[in-house]
Amino acid sequence: MNIVTTMRILGILLMLFSITMMPSILISALYKDGAHVAFITGMAITFITGFVTWLPVRNVRKELRTRDGFLVVVLFWTVLGLFGATPLFLAEHPALSFTDAVFESVSGLSTTGATVIVGLDSLPESILFYRQLLQWLGGMGIIVLAVAILPMLGIGGMQLYRAETPGPVKDNKLTPRITETAKALWYIYLSLTVTCALAYWFAGMSGFDAISHSFATVAIGGFSTHDASIGYFNSPAIELIAVAFMLISAVNFSLHFLAWRERSIRHYLHDPEFRFFIFLISTTVLGTIAVLWLTQTYDIGIAIRHGLFEVVSVATTTGFGVADFSQWPSVLPFTLFLAAFVGGCAGSTGGGMKVIRILLILKQGVREIKRLVHPSAIIPVKLGGRSVPDRVIEAVWGFFSVYLMLFVAMLIGLLATGLDQVTAWSAVGSALNNLGPGLGEVAAHYGNIPDVAKWILIVAMLLGRLEIFTLLVLFTPMFWRR
């Protein structure tokens, strides 16, 4: 392992990250909310740690190898998650324990959006803004991670995208192609955020709320500045804007990149993952509306409005709320969680297992049945007219099974802390899929569960965000050899 280069990168990351506390200092000064000391101290701690890490190795210049990518990516979310917690821990209001501060910070950076805080509406503006900014930065990291780094590392079948999608990355070296790609992707990410913020603002949000919620929308984060989330605004227009931007952000950014470069939307229509994603969302929305209406949970107008919003919010793994879906007829919360397990498209800010993997698993299931009837036939798994290499399918299977096993292992952990079954499975599912809200005791917030449970969920959020293997691989002796 190239420890020196990693230190240099980590130092630079921390110093850059410390700058992101600056806006909150300004906002604190502007609103006189009293939280500026926490942010100044947090910024100082983060910057100094980064500087001290960087200083002794600042002159080392060495090309990063592919394998170093794992470590850099893991450090980004773990170390920044830890240092990101400093202002939250130091602030007087909300008075968070160390565990709660780390939970909130990791939940932000991983764009999970699970919160331990009740009483958002009365928090200092600078703290509120900081939480939203953490999500936005996390989303930015994910885009690069998902579109550029994971396919290169070959995580969970995502090498598929390296070979087959006409995406921006086809090269093997970490730099300089990554820089170029990252710039283009961030430009798209920024444009989406600005458009989304303007739309929210025109629809009636305050400037502060519009920017804050645009951050959480485009990052598929789900943090809000109000306990009632998007429901606070009680505005169909705002809900429709949220639905639109949640969907856009859950689509592979490579497709946005192509659409933008070629000024054409035909790539979307030809992409099998996009088509399957739209199919899944549409059928879940229609089914949910039907159940809400037939069970007389709502009359038809509200059923359509809430059904559409909640399904898109949960299925994209955003986690915004306008209605308490945990109180809906029990088949619906369960189905919505399933949709969150599927999650967004690969290369998006969405969580979950990703649509493409589920699609490949289904196709493989169909192939098995065909093979039973025609044992000697050679039946390829096809995606968009092309055969998918067996190597990719195996990687997807590996991902799927390890995902489930970790889910089950962490579920056992949560049950062992004494939580009931519904709370436990929904909390782990929500954290691992980077969704946010749960059911049972964690339907509204995560403040009341034991600390051990919170730490398990912190690990779950990181595992989910890092597509599991990025983190797991660091625990193999093999990785550290040579």
Place this chain on the structure above:
Amino acid sequence: MNIVTTMRILGILLMLFSITMMPSILISALYKDGAHVAFITGMAITFITGFVTWLPVRNVRKELRTRDGFLVVVLFWTVLGLFGATPLFLAEHPALSFTDAVFESVSGLSTTGATVIVGLDSLPESILFYRQLLQWLGGMGIIVLAVAILPMLGIGGMQLYRAETPGPVKDNKLTPRITETAKALWYIYLSLTVTCALAYWFAGMSGFDAISHSFATVAIGGFSTHDASIGYFNSPAIELIAVAFMLISAVNFSLHFLAWRERSIRHYLHDPEFRFFIFLISTTVLGTIAVLWLTQTYDIGIAIRHGLFEVVSVATTTGFGVADFSQWPSVLPFTLFLAAFVGGCAGSTGGGMKVIRILLILKQGVREIKRLVHPSAIIPVKLGGRSVPDRVIEAVWGFFSVYLMLFVAMLIGLLATGLDQVTAWSAVGSALNNLGPGLGEVAAHYGNIPDVAKWILIVAMLLGRLEIFTLLVLFTPMFWRR
């Protein structure tokens, strides 16, 4: 499809099956329990239907093709399940609805052991014996299905056993090898049953209970003649005998066949599935005892006694009970159900996904991590020193994913009938894994759930018993072509 030959086989099956109602008629006469009319009528209906089916095609002699095997196997469990319900439906005590009678019959033949009846202790002896006999016959069918037919059909990776295990079947033709194999296996099955019954009898059971429970033990069925199941006897000796025979019956019968033919037990020790099975059971037993003790659910003596029995009973998917494990600290019922999802070894009477498949999935997960670190290395999945063909691993994946998807689909179905989450998932899990007991509302019996839920569970029991694909393949247009 060779419809005429299938009819002929079905007719013979029904006529033979009708004979199995004979013992109950004798027992009814012996105990004067009044249920003889139900059995005589049921036997007549079954025999006449069989005769009428067989008569027009009795002279057709045509070799069965491999593909016909699917249909015969499915007919065995569905048609016999239906006709097996006739005496239960016709009997005055218990007064079962049509749905309940079919549920009980399919639960018996599939060796699931889920019951809709409360008040077993006061039932006519002939009915009690009949339920146990259904399980024993089901177990007999499973042994042939699992050791001889499934590997030939290539279901879910079981072709592994065709090529690699030194089992009795290596041929491709359904007859006459199957007859020879079946005889040897049934001989082992019968010997185990007799030994088990004698052991129970020596340990203090009545002759009737000893035979009845030996049927349910060796078939991994779990039906009892008492509401309190094995707990009724309150005898450590009986519990130890049950534990021993549940374990033996959950092991691949090919290994028993070899041990018997070669007079040696070394095959067991060399079998990777057997070793992994013993490892899983041991760790689960130890962990469960530790939790029962540490949480002060029981003192150490009872913790060992109940922990050992319930883990073996649930992990082998037998479903006998001595304690109500659904009331244990919630992490335990969940973990026990997980063990039931793993289930018994392939080629045994046990249910679940089978140990070998879980072992292969774990090995594949480990391989994926190795591949991330060494992207260009060729890393085979090995089992007992030999490489497992990719084709087999793919089949196992296909099985695993379709199993989970059906579990989830049927779970949604049960939730839609209004059952709570714990009841719903445990009921589907129990039925699909052919376990028997559930949690929540179905911890004691299945009498109070809606009829629709019962029919979904009937399908689940059949799907589980037929290793899913045997049944699914019949619903493909491909299967019926040509």
